[in-house]
Amino acid sequence: xxxxxxxxxxxxxxxxxxxxxxxxxxxxxxxxxxxxxxxxxxxxxxxxxxxxxxxxxxxxxxxxxxxxxxxxxxxxxxxxxxxxxxxxxxxxxxxxxxxxxxxxxxxxxxxxxxxxxxxxxxxxxxxxxxxxxxxxxxxxxxxxxxxxxxxxxxxxxxxxxxxxxxxxxxxxxxxxxxxxxxxxxxxxxxxxxxxxxxxxxxxxxxxxxxxxxxxxxxxxxx
Numbered sequence: 001x002x003x004x005x006x007x008x009x010x011x012x013x014x015x016x017x018x019x020x021x022x023x024x025x026x027x028x029x030x031x032x033x034x035x036x037x038x039x040x041x042x043x044x045x046x047x048x049x050x051x052x053x054x055x056x057x058x059x060x061x062x063x064x065x066x067x068x069x070x071x072x073x074x075x076x077x078x079x080x081x082x083x084x085x086x087x088x089x090x091x092x093x094x095x096x097x098x099x100x101x102x103x104x105x106x107x108x109x110x111x112x113x114x115x116x117x118x119x120x121x122x123x124x125x126x127x128x129x130x131x132x133x134x135x136x137x138x139x140x141x142x143x144x145x146x147x148x149x150x151x152x153x154x155x156x157x158x159x160x161x162x163x164x165x166x167x168x169x170x171x172x173x174x175x176x177x178x179x180x181x182x183x184x185x186x187x188x189x190x191x192x193x194x195x196x197x198x199x200x201x202x203x204x205x206x207x208x209x210x211x212x213x214x215x216x217x218x219x220x221x222x
Contacts, residue, residue: 005030006059008044010216013205014107015068016056018159020204022072024197025158025188026079032203038221072096076155088150095136095148095156099163102132106166110213111222121170128167133178136160140180146187153191161188169207 005023009016011034023030035041035055045053051066058065061078065071076082076092083089105124112120136148145151148160164185167174175182188194197204208216 002061003059004028007032008035008057008059009055010035010219011205012208012212012216014056014208014216017205018103018162019056019058019068019071019075021158021162021197022075022079022081022155024203025153025191025194026075026081027193028075028079030203035219038219041219072155081153081155081158083149083154084152088154091149092154092156095139096159098132098135099159102127102163102167110208110210111217114210124167125171125174128174129177133175133181137178137180140184147184153188157184157188158194161185161194166207 005028007016007019007030009032011032020030035044041055044050044055044057049064050057051064054066056066056068056071058071060071060074065074073082083092102124105120105127109117109120109124139148143151147153148156160181161184164175164181175185189198196202
């Protein structure tokens with residue numbers, strides 16, 4: 001029996017949460033090794049386990065993978081969540097890269113001083129409702145299928161639903177004018193593996209705030 005993937009990161013969302021979502025959706029059990037101090041991160045670096053001196057790092061199939069996109073690409077390929085051919089993979093990549101703009105604002109939001117967070121949150125909402133959600137709603141309307149690409153579940157669907165949940169934590173009304181996105185969210189959320197991940201007590205991490213981010217930044221000496 002193959003060993004469970006081991007995820008090395010702090011006990012919070014950050015850049016590891018999309019990896020947790022993807023593994024959970026694929027029905028893959030995983031272990032987590034939390035960084036609790038700057039010394040924990042130093043040890044990984046000093047032991048030569050972080051190719052670019054950065055986390056996330058995932059131990060999987062005898063490898064110690066770093067760089068979030070590389071990790072996600074590998075998991076999606078391994079568990080058939082990356083389309084059936086090059087064209088579908090290109091569409092999936094395009095959609096996921098589009099989501100990255102919003103994800104970056106969310107990840108970095110609480111690293112900004114409080115006086116800048118209001119403007120960042122306004123930017124997040126503006127981009128969501130005027131640029132990104134309309135684009136994904138249009139994709140779903142254009143082909144009338146249940147999933148973004150190839151009428152089958154892919155990482156694009158999983159990442160988009162994760163993003164929707166994250167954005168609704170800031171403002172539940174953001175999806176009000178996007179019925180097809182809400183339907184996708186419901187559809188993906190009802191998949192048994194995702195439904196389990198969304199339950200209390202799972203390895204899904206809670207919404208981050210200023211206080212939790214202060215502790216996280218100490219690990220990275222920021």
